[in-house]
Every structure is written in C-alpha cells, then in structure tokens.
Amino acid sequence: MSSLVIWLTGLPGSGKSTLADGLRNRFPDFVILRMDEMRKIVTPSPTYSEEERDMVYRALVFTAKTLSDLGHRVIIDATANRRKWRDLARQLIPGFREVYLKCSPASCEEREKARTDTRGAPRNIYQKGRAGSPVPGIQAPYEAPLCPELALETDTLTPEEAVSAIAGLIREKDPL
Known part of the structure; x- marks a missing residue:
C-alpha cells in the first residue's frame, strides 16, 4: 500500500527546508x-x-515512490522548477500531495542571504543567477503548480503557521 508523499515546492528560499524540518519534528x-x-x-x-x-x-x-510503496511517509524538499516532475510524481504515487510555497523573489533572496544552515543547498544562488547560472526564478523558469492541494504565502506566514496548515492537510489525507 502506498503511503503519503508531500512535495514542498517553491522558489529557492521560499521555506521548503525549514518547513520540512518543522513537519519532521x-x-x-x-x-x-x-x-x-x-x-x-x-x-x-x-x-x-x-x-x-x-x-x-x-x-x-x-x-519517493519506492519509499511510499514500502509504507514510509515522505516529505520531498525540492524546488522542481518544471511542473512535469511534480506531475510525474502525482501520476506514479497514489498518496501524492503538492504544497506550493509561494513567496516573492525578493523575500526568497533575502532569506537565502541570511541562511546560516543551507541544508546542502548551494550558497549565493540568486547572485549566481544574476551572473548567468540557471537558477529557478532568474535564469531558469519556475512553473508554479496549477492545482496544488495546498498553497501557502510563506512571506506572510510564520514557519509555525505554515507547518500547522500542512499538518492539517496531512491529518485530513492520512490520519495515521
């Protein structure tokens, strides 16, 4: 039986890693x-x-599909600037849920500059994007979800408020 998979998507700096950690807690x-x-x-x-x-x-x-098929609940922390990758997950994983973290590029860049723990992400990505690197939202397109199960304005919500909203979706869809 396939388990729940939550994909947190949004521009770099929109809060994906922070919210993934909050959900894991x-x-x-x-x-x-x-x-x-x-x-x-x-x-x-x-x-x-x-x-x-x-x-x-x-x-x-x-x-994610393999883990879900083995009964693990999964949070994906990934920009996924192309919709086709999230659509592939939706097609292959019965328990797939998409959460769009909508945040202005200016707020994302400020957050990215202030990060102390990048959780593996490259540093200074917006600066690199302006210099020509293919950064989603600058040199590479970011295709926002068309019908996410949940969309959150992460430049106005606190991380705790956003985690609570996603927790509500989890409890509604997978009340384990």
Missing part, C-alpha cells in the same frame, strides 16, 4: 528527501542543465 515517522542532498550523490559536479535536472528529478520521484 511534528511527524517523526516522515522521511525527508532533499534534492540538494540527492544531487550531491547523483551529480557531484552539477551543471544544472535541463538534461541533468531531468535525470535527478526522475531519480527523486523514483526514490
């Missing part, structure tokens, strides 16, 4: 899959090309 049985950690294993010297992103995101979806 509230629901210790969840496994967190962080794209930044997976990328370091799959592509130790990333180029962030479309082909490379496609390969890494497909590996992430496969890992």
